[in-house]
Amino acid sequence: MTSQATGLIPDPTAGSLDPDNTTVAVGAVGAGDSGEPAAPARDSQQRRRGFVRRFVRKPVAMTAFCWLVIVVLGCVFAPLLAPYGPEDQDLMAALSTPSAAHPLGAGELGLDVLSRLLYGGRITLLGVLISCTVFAVLGVLAGMIAGFRGGWVDRLVMWLANLAFALPAVIILLVVLAIFPNNETAAMVALGILGAPGLARIVRSVTLGLREELYVKAARLSGLGTGTILRRHLLPRLAGPIIVQVSLFGAAAVGLETGLGFLGLGVTTATWGTLAAEANSRLADQPWLLVPTGFVIITFILALGLLGDGIRDTLAERYSLQPSKKRRRRRSAPADGAAVRPDAHRQRKARPAAAASAAADSTADAAGRATDVDGAPDPLLQVDGLTVAFPNQDGCELTVVQDVSFSVGAGEAVGIVGESGCGKTVTASAILGLLRGGGRITAGSVRLDDTELTTADAATMRSVRGGRIGWISQDPIASLDPSFTAGHHLVEAIRVHRGGSKAVARQRARELLELVRIPDPERMLRSYPHQLSGGMAQRVGIACALACDPQLVIADEPTTALDVTVQADILQLLRTLQASGTAVILVTHDWGVLADLCQRAVVMYAGEVIEQAPLQELIDRPAHPYTRGLLRSNPHQAVRGEPLPTVRGTVPAPSHWPAGCHFADRCELATSVCRAEPVTLHRVSAERSSRCLRIDQLLPRPDVEQVAGHAR
């Protein structure tokens, strides 16, 4: 079962993955895909500008930043910069305005205002730092875990957050200071804890959105653990809101710390707060004293807010450099189209039957390698009676995929086909153990080679995802984290399973890019997702899926988002991959794509497998009225001037599945027997099975070998 391990990856220097060399040459595709330089070159320049260059162009944020740096450095280096010690007295200069000896004047007993501001700032800023650290660590951790995990963890964290909100913060702080008199650290820690639920709520709501991003799913599918995904893929996207919230909280903490000092509740030594209190007490004698202290406190708070806004805007610009979906689609067309086969479009339009036999022929060797003496493929993947349910709004579980059984032999390509909502993606996700939204496998089993996946622990599943099973997404650009280069994605995917140094992983990444026919791998390693066309991004996605020589690749509508000419190349790549010995599950609702690649098809309808058969047989003689209807309504077979036949009605939602045959309400052959009770999948011949009771109306008698009992 590990046959793919070494033989899978042909020598990249051979120039092409194509086993029969009948199609695209490396140079051709390479030229085509590299024929998209204009936009990437511009994007590349924009990228190089980087965060710092964009930030320094914001005069307000830069001024705020400089002022904060000056104040912080002044406080940190107070022993070096301050002309006097914080308690040094110059009685002759008491309550004086600015002079050469005292640049900001002197307070009671001739204490130098500038020196006390610098020394006092050390205590104030340390308190603010402590408070912000507690606020950020607690808020970010709680928010990310609640948003990412969901379920009871989310409910618990939100319950605690609501509880914290309900507590009167000022009273709690006064209680803390009563327990720890003049202990400002305790007060600032308490302030951080009391503020953290607010940050947690914001982080949670952003995380809830981010966790549904395809690139997060892709990271899980490549085997990354939750901690790594949170740290590497979510935290950078959360940085904007976190920075803004921390800066606002920092400003509030400065205000509170000085307030405590002003009220005499903080430390007794000089802080900005005690200085303000002193100045306030001598307002009638020397009003000037309030000016420097008030100025520093107010401008520091203001600068924190402006800095937060500036950083947030700069981060937002970084992401706004990504093209819109529409632009992505536009870019995927001409860039790749320039050098694809002239007959690509025609091939895509080819009748499924013709393409099916081509697929069968071109992959006969691979399939042959994977068959035993009886001609039955080795079941690399065996799915038995898989049933999946999701919690519905009433808190009950609703079954959305029911009793799904099929197998995939080593090196075999199997297509799962059906209308939207039939359960294809849920089935694929269940195989990978990645059901979102509280979904769970309620019955059945999934076995990969010798590993039972439905009962495997988290560590085993992480090693399976991205290791033994690769995944190719339907939206290649969205599957790549916009914060990272293609090289980073590949190196990450390689190292998570194989470990080793970055240099070795990068070399392997380069080889993988050559393998998927990317003409300038070095440049691609440095490219960000927004710089890629759809076709290029999909090649990178395929390279990621192949990173650890998987036994099986699940491709979820891998060509749906691509231009038709690029589709042909991606399909060719998958065909070649499969011919090299890797099994492929292709999730699709496109017969053309299916026929291009697969030897067998599994047809799903309303959560059930309703038919499975070798592709050519299924196309020639469908054994279920739904398959027949789907094939008739295939747009590739449309006759100009004639309306395209359709299957009337729509797929019923899982909550409205009929008691009997799920297809009965749309079926022209259905009788009362079909509606009476559930219909099981029964064997039609050695390699075929169907869930239809009227099969004798569809197939000639000799084909109907056996119709087993249909009642459950």
Ligand SMILES: Nc1ncnc2c1ncn2[C@@H]1O[C@H](COP(=O)(O)OP(=O)(O)OP(=O)(O)O)[C@@H](O)[C@H]1O
């Ligand atoms: N998180 C979820 N919570 C509840 N129901 C879900 C969830 N995900 C999917 N479903 C339901 O499961 C059923 C199958 O959905 P699935 O996405 O697998 O269909 P599909 O055949 O892959 O469709 P498409 O081709 O549009 O992707 C649908 O009825 C869908 O509403």
